[in-house]
Amino acid sequence: MSSNESKTPREVARRVMEIERDALTTVLERLRGSNGDRFEQAIGLLLACRGRVVVTGMGKSGLIARKISATLASTGTPALFLHSGEAAHGDLGMMAKGDLLLVLSYGGETEEIEQPVSTAKRLGLPVLVMTGNINSNLARLADAVLDVSVEREACPLNLTPTASTTAMMALGDALAIALLERRGFTAEDFARLHPGGSLGRKLQSVENLMRTGDQIPRVRPETPVPDAIYEMSRKGLGMTAVVADDNKLLGIVTDGDLRRLMQQRKKDALDLVCGDFMTRAPATIRRTELAATALRVLEERKITALAVVDAEGRLEGVLHLHDLWTTQLF
Numbered sequence: 001m002s003s004n005e006s007k008t009p010r011e012v013a014r015r016v017m018e019i020e021r022d023a024l025t026t027v028l029e030r031l032r033g034s035n036g037d038r039f040e041q042a043i044g045l046l047l048a049c050r051g052r053v054v055v056t057g058m059g060k061s062g063l064i065a066r067k068i069s070a071t072l073a074s075t076g077t078p079a080l081f082l083h084s085g086e087a088a089h090g091d092l093g094m095m096a097k098g099d100l101l102l103v104l105s106y107g108g109e110t111e112e113i114e115q116p117v118s119t120a121k122r123l124g125l126p127v128l129v130m131t132g133n134i135n136s137n138l139a140r141l142a143d144a145v146l147d148v149s150v151e152r153e154a155c156p157l158n159l160t161p162t163a164s165t166t167a168m169m170a171l172g173d174a175l176a177i178a179l180l181e182r183r184g185f186t187a188e189d190f191a192r193l194h195p196g197g198s199l200g201r202k203l204q205s206v207e208n209l210m211r212t213g214d215q216i217p218r219v220r221p222e223t224p225v226p227d228a229i230y231e232m233s234r235k236g237l238g239m240t241a242v243v244a245d246d247n248k249l250l251g252i253v254t255d256g257d258l259r260r261l262m263q264q265r266k267k268d269a270l271d272l273v274c275g276d277f278m279t280r281a282p283a284t285i286r287r288t289e290l291a292a293t294a295l296r297v298l299e300e301r302k303i304t305a306l307a308v309v310d311a312e313g314r315l316e317g318v319l320h321l322h323d324l325w326t327t328q329l330f
Helices: 009-031 034-048 059-074 111-123 137-141 163-183 187-193 197-202 225-235 255-264 291-301 321-325
Strands: 053-057 079-083 100-104 127-131 144-147 239-243 249-254 305-309 315-320
Touching (some): 009 034, 009 163, 034 127, 034 144, 053 059, 053 111, 059 079, 059 163, 100 111, 111 127, 111 137, 127 163, 225 239, 225 255, 239 315, 249 255, 291 321
Parallel strands (some): 053 079, 053 100, 100 127, 127 144
Antiparallel strands (some): 239 249, 305 315
């Protein structure tokens, strides 16, 4: 029995992760040296690109290329994946003037890569290469080269791409996030590109969830308590906004406010008007804020509803905790 066969699965897993960790450490150390200048050069080329970033690769490198293209596209850098093997069969038409070609090839001598690179050169496109062989023919054709060479793969035969693909993916993520920060990409930008799924729901804006129009419980400061109770019951949010004639928010009245009023003013509570006991300067939010931000405010203030106001303090809507439950933020 060989030494490899005698190792437990846990030991093998630990060895694989240690090798891949070491590969990332190696790439990180390079970024502190010569590869750091190359990385800055690569970012400059990507920022200057007015078209799409066309990401290509074969085999395992191709799979990482597909992931990198998706990460770029989702973080504000228009990108698409070009399968190197399909390039010569019509897919070269994906590339156009103004684009940039990002090539992933660990060995740097993959035959299928030649067609996308030669087409990029013919179109005058910048070529950015991520490779483990900076002396390869591919690297010599590039406008910028990023070194992802690793000492060894996690495979005991040192053949299966493992540590090298981990290094490629990490460096691709680094490119995407560096571009995100340079472009000033915001959570709102991210929300527009991720409308679906639980992430999209968390990044919805308040205006997409708030109650508007006749759904808003709304009274005047001179509204008697019985009428306020009726409005709150009719709208079913456990609160009502108190507004002036110009719809400017003056305060709110909640179920809790009414209970406290009844305890304190048992005899004449129903003779009062909302302006006598409303909560002034209540918590509010703007319609452009994210649903996740609204949820945080509700939790911190230990309340169940937020008035949505414009820049002048006029009431535009009401957001209730139930509205956030329906988006499955919890």
